[in-house]
Amino acid sequence: MTKAIGKFLFLTVLAVFMAAPLVIVAGVSFNGTPRMNFPPQNVSLAWYAAFFSDPAWMSAFSLSVIVASLASLAAVSIAFPIAYATWKYRSRMALLLESIARISFLLPSIVLSIVFLVFWSWLGHVGRIEDTILSHAVVFVTLPLTTIGLGFRSVDLALVEAARTMGAREGDVLRTIVRPIVLPYVVSGLVFVFILSLNEYIIAYMVAGFEVETLPIKVFNNLRMGFQPTMCVGAVLFMLLGVFAFSAVALIGDLPKLLGGGRI
Amino acid sequence: MKFGLEIQGVSKVYGNQTVVKDVSLTVPRGQFVCFLGPSGCGKTTLMRMIAGLETPSAGRILMNEKDITKTPVHSRNFAMVFQALALFPFLSVEDNIAYSLKLRNIGPADRRARVRELLELIKLPDIGPRSIDQLSGGQRQRVAIARALAQEPMLFLLDEPLSALDAKLRDHMQVELRQLQQKLQVTTILVTHDQREAMTIADTIVVMADGVVQQIGPPTEIYRKPANRFVAAFIGQSNLLDAVVVDRRHVRLGNSVTETGAMPAHLRDGDAVTISVRPENVRIVRNGEDTANALYGRVGFVRDVGDHIELRIDYQGRELICIAAPAEWAGIAVDEQVAVHLPIDACTILAN
Amino acid sequence: MRLGLLLSWPTVSLLVLVTIPFILLLRISIAPHDQSGMWSPGVTLRAYGTLAEPELLGALLDSVELALAVAALSLGLGFPLTYLITRMRRRIQVVWLIFLLTTLSLSDVLIAFSWQVMLSKRIGLSKIFVALGLMDEAASLTPSSGAVIACLVYLVLPFTVLTLFPVLSRLNNDLIEAARTLGASPVRAFVTVVVPLTKRPAVIAFVMAMVLTVGAYVPPLVLGRPQHWPMAVLIGSAALAGHDLPRASAMSIFLLAATLLLALLTARVARGRVRP
Numbered sequence: 034m035t036k037a038i039g040k041f042l043f044l045t046v047l048a049v050f051m052a053a054p055l056v057i058v059a060g061v062s063f064n065g066t067p068r069m070n071f072p073p074q075n076v077s078l079a080w081y082a083a084f085f086s087d088p089a090w091m092s093a094f095s096l097s098v099i100v101a102s103l104a105s106l107a108a109v110s111i112a113f114p115i116a117y118a119t120w121k122y123r124s125r126m127a128l129l130l131e132s133i134a135r136i137s138f139l140l141p142s143i144v145l146s147i148v149f150l151v152f153w154s155w156l157g158h159v160g161r162i163e164d165t166i167l168s169h170a171v172v173f174v175t176l177p178l179t180t181i182g183l184g185f186r187s188v189d190l191a192l193v194e195a196a197r198t199m200g201a202r203e204g205d206v207l208r209t210i211v212r213p214i215v216l217p218y219v220v221s222g223l224v225f226v227f228i229l230s231l232n233e234y235i236i237a238y239m240v241a242g243f244e245v246e247t248l249p250i251k252v253f254n255n256l257r258m259g260f261q262p263t264m265c266v267g268a269v270l271f272m273l274l275g276v277f278a279f280s281a282v283a284l285i286g287d288l289p290k291l292l293g294g295g296r297i
Numbered sequence: 298m299k300f301g302l303e304i305q306g307v308s309k310v311y312g313n314q315t316v317v318k319d320v321s322l323t324v325p326r327g328q329f330v331c332f333l334g335p336s337g338c339g340k341t342t343l344m345r346m347i348a349g350l351e352t353p354s355a356g357r358i359l360m361n362e363k364d365i366t367k368t369p370v371h372s373r374n375f376a377m378v379f380q381a382l383a384l385f386p387f388l389s390v391e392d393n394i395a396y397s398l399k400l401r402n403i404g405p406a407d408r409r410a411r412v413r414e415l416l417e418l419i420k421l422p423d424i425g426p427r428s429i430d431q432l433s434g435g436q437r438q439r440v441a442i443a444r445a446l447a448q449e450p451m452l453f454l455l456d457e458p459l460s461a462l463d464a465k466l467r468d469h470m471q472v473e474l475r476q477l478q479q480k481l482q483v484t485t486i487l488v489t490h491d492q493r494e495a496m497t498i499a500d501t502i503v504v505m506a507d508g509v510v511q512q513i514g515p516p517t518e519i520y521r522k523p524a525n526r527f528v529a530a531f532i533g534q535s536n537l538l539d540a541v542v543v544d545r546r547h548v549r550l551g552n553s554v555t556e557t558g559a560m561p562a563h564l565r566d567g568d569a570v571t572i573s574v575r576p577e578n579v580r581i582v583r584n585g586e587d588t589a590n591a592l593y594g595r596v597g598f599v600r601d602v603g604d605h606i607e608l609r610i611d612y613q614g615r616e617l618i619c620i621a622a623p624a625e626w627a628g629i630a631v632d633e634q635v636a637v638h639l640p641i642d643a644c645t646i647l648a649n
Numbered sequence: 650m651r652l653g654l655l656l657s658w659p660t661v662s663l664l665v666l667v668t669i670p671f672i673l674l675l676r677i678s679i680a681p682h683d684q685s686g687m688w689s690p691g692v693t694l695r696a697y698g699t700l701a702e703p704e705l706l707g708a709l710l711d712s713v714e715l716a717l718a719v720a721a722l723s724l725g726l727g728f729p730l731t732y733l734i735t736r737m738r739r740r741i742q743v744v745w746l747i748f749l750l751t752t753l754s755l756s757d758v759l760i761a762f763s764w765q766v767m768l769s770k771r772i773g774l775s776k777i778f779v780a781l782g783l784m785d786e787a788a789s790l791t792p793s794s795g796a797v798i799a800c801l802v803y804l805v806l807p808f809t810v811l812t813l814f815p816v817l818s819r820l821n822n823d824l825i826e827a828a829r830t831l832g833a834s835p836v837r838a839f840v841t842v843v844v845p846l847t848k849r850p851a852v853i854a855f856v857m858a859m860v861l862t863v864g865a866y867v868p869p870l871v872l873g874r875p876q877h878w879p880m881a882v883l884i885g886s887a888a889l890a891g892h893d894l895p896r897a898s899a900m901s902i903f904l905l906a907a908t909l910l911l912a913l914l915t916a917r918v919a920r921g922r923v924r925p
Contacts (some may be wrong), residue, residue, distance in 0.1 A: 040733060047730055051752055051803065054763030061766060070764060081680075100751060111659045122652050130656065133663050141864025141908060144901040145882040151677050151894055152670035171666040225754075231852065232756035235866045249756040256762055256871065263767075268759040275751035283743050292746060293815030294735070348923075350826050370829040371837075377830040383823035387845045397831035448832060 055272055062265035069260055093251040094270070097231050100165050100247060101184025103176075105226035106143035112177035120185035131178060138175040145172060146239035153240050154194040160244040164239045169230040176229070184212075184218025217286040224278045230275060232271060274279060300361050301325040301484060302347065302452060307356030309342050309508075316342045318508040324452075324486060324501075329478050330493035332488045334505035335531065340488045343454055343505070347486065348377050348454055360451060367602070373619065375447030375452040380460065382437055384429045390440050391416075391425035397448040417479070435466050438542075442474070446481070448515040453478070453485040459494065471497045491533050496520065506526050520575075526647050530571040536579065536617050538572040548646070551613035553592055558641045564648060571647045577641035579619035581608065581626070582636045591636040592617075600630060610637055667806055688895050705883065705900070706856045709907060712863050712879035715794075716911065718802045724851060727809030728803070732877035734810065735818040746814075747863035753807035761871040764800040768872075777827035796872040801865060812854040816847050852919045856912040863908050880904045 057071050065075025084090050115134065118127035148166040153159050165180060188211055196206050234249040242250050248271070252264050282288060309317040318341040324330045332340035345351040347358060349370035358366050365373060366577045376397075391412045398408045400533040408425070414620050416422050419439035424432065433439065438458060445453065459474075475498040478485050486645050489495055493564040495502050496516045497577075504519060505510040524530035529537060539557075540548040542564050557572065564570065582591065594612035601607075606626050610617045617637055621629070629635075662755035671906035678696055699705070733744050752760075768790035777905065778784040790796055820843065828838040866881045873882075 034747065043729065049724065050746075051748065054760065054803070055752070055755075059765045064717075068804060072764075077867060089784055107662075111662050114818060115659050115883050120653055124652055126652070126656055126660075129658050130663055133667055134659075137667055139860065141881065141904060143864045143866075143884050144867050144905055146866075147884060147888060147894075147897050148670045148674050150888060151673050151898060152666075155673055155677075167662075167666055174663075184918065191757070200826045203655045203693045228754040232670045232754050232759070232767070234756050235885070239885075249758040250757075252762060253758045253867065256758070260766075262661055264762060267705060268755075268763065268806050272751060275754050276747060278753075279747045279750040283747055286785075288743050289739070289814075289818065292811055294818035347832055350829070369834075370826075371832045371834050373830075373831065375830060377827070379823045379827055381823055382828035383821065385824060385842065396828070396833075400837060444831070454830075486652075537824045634780075 035102060055268075057266045058265050062262060062269050066196060066261055069262075074266050080262040081265050084263045084270075087263065090248075090251065090267065093246050093248045094267070096162070096245060097247040097249070100162065100169065100237070101227045101231040103138065103166045104169035104230040105223045106175045108226045109181075109222055110180055111170065111174050111224060113219065116178060117183040117187055120188075122167070129139040134171070134178055135175045136150065136162060137172050146236045149236055150239040154177070160241045160243045162241065164240040165245050165247070168236050168240050169226070169233060172233075172236065173229050174226040177219070180218045180222040181215065183291065183293075186216040187216050187218075219290070221282045221286055221291055224282050226276065228275055228278050231274065234284045301328070302408070302486075303359040303362075304343075305345070305357045305359065306344070307346060307353045307358060309339070309346060309351060310354040316508050320505075320508075320510055321356075322513055323508060324442060325486060326484050327482045328500045329475065329485045329498060330501045330503060331499035332486065332503050332505060332530075333492060334490065334511075336490055338505045339508035340503075340505050341492075343455055344377075344454055344486060344488050347452070348375055349373050362624055373452075374448060374450055375454055376450035377454040377456065378441045378445050378450055378458045379456045382441040382458065384437060384441055384444070386429050386534040388429070389425070390427050390429065390432070393429065393440060394444045394447050398442065401448070411447060415447055418446070419454075420441045434462055435470065438470060442477070446483070450483065451482045455485070455487045457490070458487055460489075460491070462603060467494070468497075468558075474498060484556050496532075499540065503530065506531070522645055523647070525571055526573070528573055528615070528648075529571075529645070529647065534576050534618060536572075536574045536576060536619075538615060539572070540570050540572050542566050542570055542646075545594045550592065551615065554640060555592070556641055557639075557644045558645060561615060561648065564646070569647055569649050573647055574638070574639055574643055574644045576618040577620040578608070578640055579617060580638040580640060581610070581619055581621055593636050593637050595635065596633045596635060599629060601627070610635060612637065655925040672900075674898050674901065676760070677895055678902055681897050682893055682895050685892075696895040697903075698872070698891075698898055700899060700903050704828055704882075708878060708880045708883050709779055709904070711877050712881065712904070713907065713911065714773055715797065715869070715879055716859040716862040716908075717799065718798055719805055719862040720855045722798070722802045723805045723809045724855050725833050727806050728813060728847075728851065728853065730806075731810045731813040731817050735814065737822070738779055749810055753811070754804070757865060757867045760804055761800055761868045764796060766870075768796050770889045791872045794873065794877060797877075798868050800868045800872055801862050802899045804865065804868065808857055808861060809854045810859075812857055813847070816850045820846060848919060856915055859911055860908055863904060 058072050060071045061069055063073040063076045063078070064070050065073070065077040065079060089293055111134065115127050115130050118124040119131065148160075149164070153164045158164060188230065191212050194204055196210050196262055201209065232249060234253060238248050238250050238253070246254070248267055252267055255264055281289075282291065304320055304322050307317060307320045320343060332343060344353060346353050349365075349368060351367060356366075357364055360373070385396065388396065393409045394412045394415055397449060398411060403411070412425065413422070416425055419442060421436060421439055424436065424440075429437065434557055441458065452601075455474075459470050463472060471494055474487075479499075486496065487495075498643055499516055501513060502516055502519050503513050506527050512519055514522075514527045519528065520532055523532060523535070526537060529535045538550055540550045543549050543554055543561065545560050546556055547555050548556075548570065555610045592612050594610040594617065597616065598609040599606065601623065604619045604623070606623055608619050608621055608626075608629065608631065610619060619637065630638040677688050678691050679694060681691050681695065683689045683691045706708075734742055737745065770789040824842050824846070825838050828842045830834070835843060863879070864881060866885050869877075869879050870882050870885070881904075884897050884900045884904065887893050887900060
């Protein structure tokens with residue numbers, strides 16, 4: 034009995050720790066006044082209206098979405114052939130590429146931001162949206178590599194062989210057997226890169242921060258000038274996007290399995 | 298009974314599901330007992346409660362007259378061999394066997410001696426330094442048994458440990474396990490769904506179904522005198538025939554009245570009952586040879602497997618299985634008319 | 650042939666976007682500084698010379714201390730949390746995973762901002778501390794090392810959980826139960842069975858927490874005291890305010906080397922211990 038209570042307390046305290054900043058920021062966003070109050074006073078959606086009617090916030094938001102969408106497509110376009118070649122041909126080249134691709138995710142992000150700053154400066158190309166997109170694509174490529182690799186590995190070879198005995202050619206097998214199994218994993222990979230790119234700050238700031246002001250960059254710039262309730266609206270929006278995206282992943286696929294869990 | 302395990306009215310409830318219902322039984326010291334039943338009958342849960350891995354919802358468990366219901370697992374000194382064996386993959390064979398000895402602070406020299414002794418016992422003296430994944434299935438089996446025996450347990454529990462082995466190796470291990478138990482005289486409980494396994498090694502079989510004990514007894518008694526329809530059907534092959542009590546010595550089977558053995562006292566004339574007869578006890582006679590107490594039928598199916606012939610006889614819409622000797626019945630064919638004789642002492646009358 | 654075609658795009662993109670940039674980092678770190686914020690041709694060790702400044706060594710020490718504290722806290726909280734999550738019913742487990750993934754992906758800018766709001770004078774937390782008698786009057790709890798550590802643990806904890814999740818969800822209960830029937834108390838069973846089975850991923854989670862902490866730029870900048878700014882903040886200002894890319898590159902390589910050393914040391918320490 035005491036064990037159950039201890040367990041419950043531990044989980045509750047951690048859940049509160051993880052939820053508190055989010056809850057408070059969300060609460061503050063509903064204030065009727067421009068002051069920072071919690072619980073909110075004169076509850077209103079005024080700051081949401083302000084956020085969505087301010088062209089500066091809207092452009093930061095849409096820039097973030099554009100960068101994240103293209104970065105996730107680019108990351109998958111790099112990861113998919115590698116994962117496929119590893120599965121289909123057990124190619125050594127693919128394994129080598131995979132380890133190169135995984136390195137960047139394992140480094141301190143401040144170092145990565147300098148690496149990319151140096152690289153784009155060398156090309157004389159600083160401050161373009163492509164810089165942010167491509168930098169994010171290679172930093173986060175390890176995520177679709179993992180999910181798509183998992184997808185190919187979950188294709189039961191017996192299914193492929195059964196299809197072959199029923200007269201399916203290689204292309205038919207890919208279309209009818211492999212595609213439906215792997216597709217949810219590809220989508221998960223896209224979602225993971227999209228959400229992480231959407232939220233990434235330091236690399237985006239270093240390679241193009243002055244010209245390509247994504248939402249995290251705009252929040253950070255405003256932070257230095259003092260508190261503004263519209264920043265809370267931006268934070269709430271991104272939280273909701275995260276919850277929505279990962280819930281979608283849980284719905285189309287097996288989230289515990291995607292994260293490497295066994296059993297259950 | 299002075300020494301051994303005693304289970305008193307033990308139940309286990311998960312949510313609104315009762316997995317073990319009011320089980321009482323005793324396991325005398327030195328006995329080999331099998332819990333036998335289909336999967337989901339509660340036998341494993343009962344064993345886990347004995348081991349201390351589950352807590353009973355009701356009832357008491359006593360060992361040598363001491364209540365151990367609330368004793369933690371590690372203080373019980375009961376060894377258990379798990380279905381998946383649960384050998385520690387990060388330890389060598391000898392470290393696996395020595396695990397419980399280290400916990401009991403036994404010195405390295407004594408430990409080594411005991412490990413050597415156990416490896417001799419399982420007839421694998423040279424595998425000590427190997428890692429677990431270098432072992433074959435049968436070797437792992439033996440190592441798991443040796444590891445459990447290292448602590449000289451008061452009670453030796455085995456949860457279907459042989460089910461993963463192929464048929465031949467399983468047969469071999471059953472005999473070996475029985476010999477080992479007789480040599481060590483350790484009180485042993487084996488959980489199994491394999492009635493052949495239970496018949497081979499147990500002193501006493503506890504048949505379970507739906508969380509309830511159906512019958513407790515020696516293998517031969519369970520086989521020859523099943524207590525109810527479930528036991529008769531689950532243990533070996535059985536002919537279960539619907540019948541009606543005519544009087545103290547006769548039942549009506551279809552259109553014929555047949556003489557039977559002892560009628561349970563609580564049955565009255567006119568009660569519906571089930572007659573259970575083992576196929577090897579059904580005698581067949583060619584038409585005309587012996588007509589006393591006989592049922593007349595037609596051969597519906599013949600399976601000659603060499604050392605015996607299995608016949609399925611169609612009798613008034615019922616199917617009777619019987620085993621016949623090849624010497625006498627080789628060449629018997631479908632559609633032959635035969636008479637079937639049910640020996641009085643081979644029929645068990647079961648109340649419905 | 651088909652394989653070559655298939656892998657051409659990944660090869661080119663990774664070569665251009667990963668290999669070349671890292672070689673460039675090494676090259677620029679030994680290039681002379683140029684007033685335009687770029688660099689000029691030639692070779693000099695000037696940038697590496699500046700690494701010995703006491704201010705930088707202090708910042709490196711701050712980075713290391715922060716990394717060890719955050720990694721220890723994250724593992725200490727994350728291990729039991731992950732274990733409990735893997736034993737939950739599937740639906741509750743999925744809710745926790747979605748929650749953790751959401752906080753994991755949330756921008757460090759937004760998280761640092763949230764913590765700043767939460768620790769500010771006006772909002773609850775200091776008032777709660779006053780009510781509990783821990784503080785005399787409401788005050789801002791930033792900037793402080795505590796705030797930086799809390800925020801970084803918040804950032805790192807989801808990564809710790811997701812690193813430990815695979816091994817803990819596969820952890821075979823049979824092995825723990827076997828140890829218990831062999832006479833191990835719950836604590837002994839944990840030390841002799843769970844620890845050896847999970848040591849590798851736990852070390853990986855610890856190292857990952859250190860890498861994330863060492864690389865974090867925004868939280869210490871927003872929530873920390875300037876005199877305790879770690880390397881990451883100084884690297885950022887060398888590049889952004891100082892317009893000195895060779896120096897920023899050299900500092901990055903220095904930080905990378907220090908992190909690698911720290912990771913190797915952790916692995917070394919972990920290997921030495923734990924036997925039943």
